[in-house]
Amino acid sequence: IFGFSTENWSRPADEVSDLMGLVRTFVGGDLKRLDQAGVRVRVLGRRSGVPADIVDVIDRAERQTAHNDKFLLQVAFNYGGRADLVDAAQALIDKAASEGRFDLTEEMFGNSLSTAGSPPVDMIIRTSGEQRLSNFLLWDCAYAELVFQPVLWPDYGAEPLKAALEEFSRRERRFGGREVVEGSVSPSTESAVG
Secondary structure, eight states, rough: EEEEEGGEEEEHHHHHHHHHHHHHHHHHHHHHHHTTTEEEEEEEEOTTSSSSSHHHHHHHHHHHHHOOSSSEEEEEEEEEEHHHHHHHHHHHHHHHHHTTTOOOOOHHHHHHTTTTOOOOOOOOEEEETOSOOOSTTTTTTOOOOOOOOOOGGOOOOOOHHHHHHHHHTOOOOOOTTSSSSSSSOEEEEEHHHH
16 A cells, blocks of 8 residues: 655645544554454555654554564555665665675565565556556566556445456466466465465
8 A cells, every 4th residue: 555655745734744644543543453353564665754753653553563464564655666776776785885795686686675575566456547656666566467447545445446356367467478377466476375
C-alpha cells in the first residue's frame, strides 16, 4: 500500500498533516486487529524528515507485529522508488569504500533496498483511473501485472479487488521467457506464499 510518497511533502501543509493523521488513525484503529490476524506490518521508506511521533508509531507497529507470518502488509510511507534506488546505491558505495573493493550483482542490489527479503510484486492495482506507477516499487515490480481501475481509493472494497484478482488470473506470465510460467505468482515467490 502506498501511504505517503517522498513527493507528497510538496502538498499543502494541511493536507500533509491530514496524511500524517491517517497513520495515527491506522495504528490506533487497525493494528490490534491486524496483529491478531497474524499480519506482519512493515513500513518502507525514509524515517528522516518524518515527525518523531509518527516514527514512534511506525516503530511500534513493526515491533508489535514482527512475529506474525500469515500475511505481510508493506506500507510505503515517505517512500519513493527513485529514493529507494539511490539509498541502496549509497549503501553499496559506503560498503565498497569500507571494504576497499566493489562487486555488484542484482541480488546484492536488491538486498540493499528497503524491500529486501520481500517477494517480488506480482500485481499492482492502480485506483482512481490513473495509469502510472507514480514512483512505486520500481525495482520490485519489474514483472508485476498492472491493473487499472476507475474506483477511488476511499471507495475500494471487495468487489473491485475480486475483479482485479480475476483479471490477474487470466494473465499469461512469462517473466521474460517464451513459455508461460505455471501459477499466478513469480517463480521466486511461490515458496514465500505457498
